[in-house]
Amino acid sequence: xxxxxxxxxxxxxxxxxxxxxxxxxxxxxxxxxxxxxxxxxxxxxxxxxxxxxxxxxxxxxxxxxxxxxxxxxxxxxxxxxxxxxxxxxxxxxxxxxxxxxxxxxxxxxxxxxxxxxxxxxxxxxxxxxxxxxxxxxxxxxxxxxxxxxxxxxxxxxxxxxxxxxxxxxxxxxxxxxxxxxxxxxxxxxxxxxxxxxxxxxxxxxxxxxxxxxxxxxxxxxxxxxxxxxxxxxxxxxxxxxxxxxxxxxxxxxxxxxxxxxxxxxxxxxxxxxxxxxxxxxxxxxxxxxxxxxxxxxxxxxxxxxxxxxxxxxxxxxxxxxxxxxxxxxxxxxxxxxxxxxxxxxxxxxxxxxxxxx
Amino acid sequence: xxxxxxxxxxxxxxxxxxxxxxxxxxxxxxxxxxxxxxxxxxxxxxxxxxxxxxxxxxxxxxxxxxxxxxxxxxxxxxxxxxxxxxxxxxxxxxxxxxxxxxxxxxxxxxxxxxxxxxxxxxxxxxxxxxxxxxxxxxxxxxxxxxxxxxxxxxxxxxxxxxxxxxxxxxxxxxxxxxxxxxxxxxxxxxxxxxxxxxxxxxxxxxxxxxxxxxxxxxxxxxxxxxxxxxxxxxxxxxxxxxxxxxxxxxxxxxxxxxxxxxxxxxxxxxxxxxxxxxxxxxxxxxxxxxxxxxxxxxxxxxxxxxxxxxxxxxxxxxxxxxxxxxxxxxxxxxxxxxxxxxxxxxxxxxxxxxxxxxxxxxxxxxxxxxx
Numbered sequence: 001x002x003x004x005x006x007x008x009x010x011x012x013x014x015x016x017x018x019x020x021x022x023x024x025x026x027x028x029x030x031x032x033x034x035x036x037x038x039x040x041x042x043x044x045x046x047x048x049x050x051x052x053x054x055x056x057x058x059x060x061x062x063x064x065x066x067x068x069x070x071x072x073x074x075x076x077x078x079x080x081x082x083x084x085x086x087x088x089x090x091x092x093x094x095x096x097x098x099x100x101x102x103x104x105x106x107x108x109x110x111x112x113x114x115x116x117x118x119x120x121x122x123x124x125x126x127x128x129x130x131x132x133x134x135x136x137x138x139x140x141x142x143x144x145x146x147x148x149x150x151x152x153x154x155x156x157x158x159x160x161x162x163x164x165x166x167x168x169x170x171x172x173x174x175x176x177x178x179x180x181x182x183x184x185x186x187x188x189x190x191x192x193x194x195x196x197x198x199x200x201x202x203x204x205x206x207x208x209x210x211x212x213x214x215x216x217x218x219x220x221x222x223x224x225x226x227x228x229x230x231x232x233x234x235x236x237x238x239x240x241x242x243x244x245x246x247x248x249x250x251x252x253x254x255x256x257x258x259x260x261x262x263x264x265x266x267x268x269x270x271x272x273x274x275x276x277x278x279x280x281x282x283x284x285x286x287x288x289x290x291x292x293x294x295x296x297x298x299x300x301x302x303x304x305x306x307x308x309x310x311x312x313x314x315x316x317x318x319x320x321x322x323x324x325x326x327x328x329x330x331x332x333x334x335x336x337x338x339x340x341x342x343x344x345x346x347x348x349x350x351x352x353x354x355x356x357x
Numbered sequence: 358x359x360x361x362x363x364x365x366x367x368x369x370x371x372x373x374x375x376x377x378x379x380x381x382x383x384x385x386x387x388x389x390x391x392x393x394x395x396x397x398x399x400x401x402x403x404x405x406x407x408x409x410x411x412x413x414x415x416x417x418x419x420x421x422x423x424x425x426x427x428x429x430x431x432x433x434x435x436x437x438x439x440x441x442x443x444x445x446x447x448x449x450x451x452x453x454x455x456x457x458x459x460x461x462x463x464x465x466x467x468x469x470x471x472x473x474x475x476x477x478x479x480x481x482x483x484x485x486x487x488x489x490x491x492x493x494x495x496x497x498x499x500x501x502x503x504x505x506x507x508x509x510x511x512x513x514x515x516x517x518x519x520x521x522x523x524x525x526x527x528x529x530x531x532x533x534x535x536x537x538x539x540x541x542x543x544x545x546x547x548x549x550x551x552x553x554x555x556x557x558x559x560x561x562x563x564x565x566x567x568x569x570x571x572x573x574x575x576x577x578x579x580x581x582x583x584x585x586x587x588x589x590x591x592x593x594x595x596x597x598x599x600x601x602x603x604x605x606x607x608x609x610x611x612x613x614x615x616x617x618x619x620x621x622x623x624x625x626x627x628x629x630x631x632x633x634x635x636x637x638x639x640x641x642x643x644x645x646x647x648x649x650x651x652x653x654x655x656x657x658x659x660x661x662x663x664x665x666x667x668x669x670x671x672x673x674x675x676x677x678x679x680x681x682x683x684x685x686x687x688x689x690x691x692x693x694x695x696x697x698x699x700x701x702x703x704x705x706x707x708x709x710x711x712x713x714x715x716x717x718x719x720x721x722x723x724x725x726x727x728x
Contacts (some may be wrong), residue, residue, distance in 0.1 A: 006359070029659050029699070030400055031358075034393040038361060265697030266652040267659070296622045297652045303392050303623065339621035341390060 002031045005278065009039055015279050017225050023275035024221045029267060036274035036305030040286075044307050048356075049337045050285075050347040053330060054103035054136070054311035055096035058318070059084045059122070063109030065141065067186040069175070069217060071253035071321040073109045083111055086121045090129065096314055097130045100330070103311065103349040105170050106137040107318075116150035116157070120164045127165035134349040135165065139172040140198035141189050155201045162205055168349050169202050171210035171245060177230045178223035185217060185256060192230055203240025208350050211241050211283075215272060216248040216264030217256055224272075228279050235282045242351055243285035243308060246272045247292035252322035266297040270304045277305030285351060290336070291326050292319060299340040308347075309333055358398075362391035365398070368634075372398050378635055383584035386631040392623055399630035399661030403642070407663045409717070411700035412641070413691040414707065416461035416494075416667035419454055421446050421480060425467030426503075430543040431533070431576060433611040435467050445469070448480055452487045459488075461667065461707040464495035465530055468503040474510065478522040485523030492525045492707035498557040498568075499531025502549035512560045520564060526707050527561055529569030529604055534578045535586045542577065543615070555593045562599025567708060569602045570639075574628060575620030576608040583628070587635045594638040601709065602641040602664060603632050607648050622653040626660045633661030641709070651694055658698035665694055 005019055005027075015023075023032060041047075060083035063073035074081040084092075089106065096104050104126065119138065126135040138146070138161070147157045175182060177192035189195075199209050211231040215224060235241050248264040251257040277286050288306035290298030291313055298309065312328055319326075328336075330346075334357050337344040344357040360366055368382045378386075386395050422445045425435035436443035455462055462484065481493055496504075496519065504515050516524070533539070535551035549557065558568050570590045574583055587603075594600045605628050610619050633642045644662035646654035647669055654665050668687030688704075692715060695702040702715040 028397075028400070030393050030397045034359070034361065034397060037393060038359075262693060262696060265693065266656050267698045270656065294650075294652050296650050297656075299622050300626070300653070300656055335618070336621075339618070340623055341392075 002027060002035060006035055006038075009035070009278055009281070010042070012281075014281055017229070020225045020228060020275065020279050021221050023278060024224055024271065027271075027275075029271055029274075032274045032278075033270060033304040036277040037303060039277055040305045040307055043284075047342055048345045049302055049307060049309050049340070049342040050345045050351065050353075051309040051333050051337070052103050052311040052347050052349060053099070053101045054105055054349075055092070055099070055101045055314035056105045056107075056311075056316045057089070057092040057096070058108045059089050059106060060108040060111045060114070061317075062111040062113070064112060065110045065186065065188045067175075067189065068256040069185050069214065069249055069251075069254050070318075072318045076111070076113070083114070086118060086125065089122055090125055092315065093126050093130055093133060097133050099314055101312070101314060102132060102354065103134045103136050105311070105313075106135070107139050107142060107170060107172055110141060110145040112145070112149055114146075114149065116146055116152065116160065119146055120160050123161055123164035123166045134168060136168050136170050136349050137161075137166060139170050140195045141173040143169070143198045144190070144194060154198055155205070158198075158202055158205055158207065162207070167207060169199065169207055169209040171199075171212040171241075174212050174227070174231075175214050176219045176223050177213075177227040178219065179226075181217075181219050181223045192226070196230055196234055199240065200234055200237065203234070203238035208240050208242050210243045210245050210287075213244070213246040213272075214249050215246060216260075216268065217251075218259060228276065232280055232282060235280070239282070241283055243287050244276050244280050244283050245287040245289060245310070246276060247289045250292065250319055250322040254322060266293060266300065269293050269297055270301060273301050273306050274304045290328065290333075291316070294326070295328070295336055299336055302337070302340045302342055308351075309337055309344075358394075358401075360391060360394040362389045362394055365389060365391060365394050369398055372402060372634060375637075377637055380584055380588060383587065383631065383635050384581060386634060387580040387583060387627065392627055395627055395630045395634070396660040399633040400659055402633050402637075403661045403663050406640075409699070409701045410663060410703045411658050411695045411698065412664040412703050412705045412709065413688075413695065414461050414667040414705050415458050415688060416463055416669060416707075417455055417459045418669045419446075419451055419462055419464045420444075421451060421464065421466045421477075422469050422472070423467050424469050426470050427468055427545065427547050429533075429545040429548065431545075431573065431608060431613055431615055433609070433613050438470065445472075448483045451480055452483050455484065455488055455491055459491055460705075460712060461492045461494055463528055463667075463669075464493065465497055465500065465528055468500065468507075470507075474504050474508045474515070474518075477504070478518055481519060481522040481524055493523050494526040494528055494707050495519070495524050497528055497531035498554045499548045501527075501557050502553055512557045513564070516557075516561050516564050516566060520566060524566065526601070527558070527566055527568040529571040529600075529602070530606075532571050532586070532590075533573045534582050535589050536578065536582045539578055539582065551589055555589065558593060558599070559597040562597035567599050567601045569604055570600050571604045571606050572632075573606045573608055575624065576615040583631075584635070587632055591636055591638060594636070598638075600639055602643050603636050603639045604643045604645055604666070605629055605632055606645065609648065622649075622656075625649050625653050626657055629657050629662050630660040646691075646694060651690070655694040655697050658695065658700050665691060667691075
């Protein structure tokens with residue numbers, strides 16, 4: 001089987017679901033990894049790994065969506081609920097900029113009390129005051145929330161954000177793009193179509209975005225294939241995805257916790273990355289998440305098809321809420337990439353090269 | 358198998374044919390950029406020997422003392438007598454450390470200047486009397502050598518007497534790296550050298566004592582020194598045949614700081630894989646999870662390792678345990694590591710007798726019941 005997969009992939013032919021299922025469940029891990037690495041070097045021959053200096057603050061933990069996997073949110077009126085004003089968020093952006101961040105990945109709960117102008121101001125003021133920072137703001141479900149609150153269409157909201165200077169969207173909130181899974185773990189977020197519509201509308205307008213996946217809970221291999229198929233198809237339409245970023249579910253303090261038989265570990269992660277590299281033939285980059293999987297697994301992942309190290313994530317609160325904490329600095333990233341046998345390269349949000357180490 | 362580095366192809370031909378690898382082959386395994394190529398060849402060998410099995414043991418680490426006459430540059434454990442942090446356990450202390458679930462005790466300690474050899478015999482005899490079901494793995498060849506020098510005894514006599522007191526197997530420590538250059542540089546010339554270390558293991562094997570072998574790497578050694586070390590172990594195994602397991606020990610930076618950072622996971626995986634390929638006469642190669650970290654140890658089960666060592670419960674773990682038994686908690690962690698790699702967990706004793714074959718996959722209810 002590995003030979004027929006190899007022949008197809010190297011001939012530029014697309015893998016079908018049967019191939020995908022075998023990659024996710026049956027392929028010997030190192031055979032899969034070696035092929036993923038071969039394909040990675042065929043597409044990106046340079047023995048380099050990119051990373052971004054970024055921060056990941058939040059503007060509110062107020063949320064009405066009640067996802068089963070989330071330990072971060074609080075319902076409106078909860079004593080631990082908080083929402084930052086525009087200036088308070090901009091202080092966080094200033095802090096990130098002072099540390100050299102070129103990307104601020106801002107996301108938050110779905111807070112029905114925040115008006116459209118709040119979001120637009122955040123983008124406009126970030127652009128105006130911190131021209132070196134790319135506002136990588138608001139995941140798909142937040143865009144939906146803004147649309148609902150403002151009475152505008154998704155496209156109109158994106159137009160307003162674009163006018164304010166936004167050009168990229170983070171890929172969070174996809175979870176697993178399968179009707180069954182989303183109904184089970186995030187019923188108020190809508191089906192896969194909700195996430196896909198936002199990204200489609202964004203790509204149509206020239207935005208670039210990432211596609212994430214949070215696996216390791218109630219999904220089956222077919223659910224994962226639904227996800228991979230959906231983002232591959234969407235990528236065929238406009239080519240707006242820069243990277244695929246999977247991570248494993250962290251069950252601490254979540255309602256989903258009691259349903260988890262085994263937390264997915266490093267082997268599952270390496271398999272996911274390598275399978276994605278082969279299956280997502282139209283995605284330029286696959287990201288190794290040192291943050292969620294650990295630095296050691298992140299280094300190993302660079303031998304299994306991943307070509308990007310993600311970011312510094314100076315401020316991160318969502319995993320932290322699940323008792324999962326991990327921090328890193330630029331110097332350590334450079335060292336870790338070198339140790340793994342690659343040349344470190346700093347990039348922008350959209351993968352333009354800023355600096356070679 | 359397609360290999361990214363074509364130079365590995367002749368090595369792969371040999372591996373498939375079951376032929377022995379040369380020193381040059383060994384150097385190539387360490388030098389090539391094709392990490393996964395090396396890993397796949399090692400996985401082939403491991404799978405041919407052990408299928409999907411991955412072993413672990415419920416064991417207990419005991420150091421009778423950290424007082425040591427040596428001053429090895431890589432050691433953050435040893436203390437001089439009277440120095441802050443020095444400890445000397447009584448026989449009662451040591452016997453009391455072995456809890457109900459333990460299958461194996463692993464006893465290694467400092468080269469104590471005064472403890473008479475009879476004290477060590479009494480430790481083993483007391484342990485054996487208190488817990489005849491527990492297998493005793495005790496004393497590195499370096500310690501055996503110290504007993505010989507300190508008390509003017511021959512290895513055969515020392516080992517015979519310890520065996521009579523209850524010794525069943527020996528750990529593989531104290532080998533460090535077989536290199537006179539490094540012994541001098543890292544101040545372990547006072548320790549059994551390669552010849553002596555091998556002589557003692559050979560004697561143990563002749564007496565029916567199975568032993569392990571180690572290599573301390575990831576500090577200032579060269580790759581050639583690693584290869585030569587492995588080949589020396591292979592030659593000794595040809596001669597005496599009693600080695601069970603090779604345990605690569607990545608250097609822990611700790612307070613001794615011979616190098617600024619621990620060697621990276623790719624090097625650990627490569628070293629395990631190269632060892633599996635070069636040590637064609639060793640039954641087992643271990644991914645010692647305590648030193649590697651859980652993630653690397655788990656992935657290493659695809660790179661030639663067939664064992665993750667044990668629960669190694671100590672006081673710290675016991676304190677953390679709360680309502681559940683420490684061994685139960687630790688076992689759960691080991692099962693998780695092995696299952697994540699898609700392997701079948703096999704609980705073993707010190708001699709690799711199977712205690713229990715655990716299911717490879719479990720339901721939520723079964724996972725809770727295992728705790």
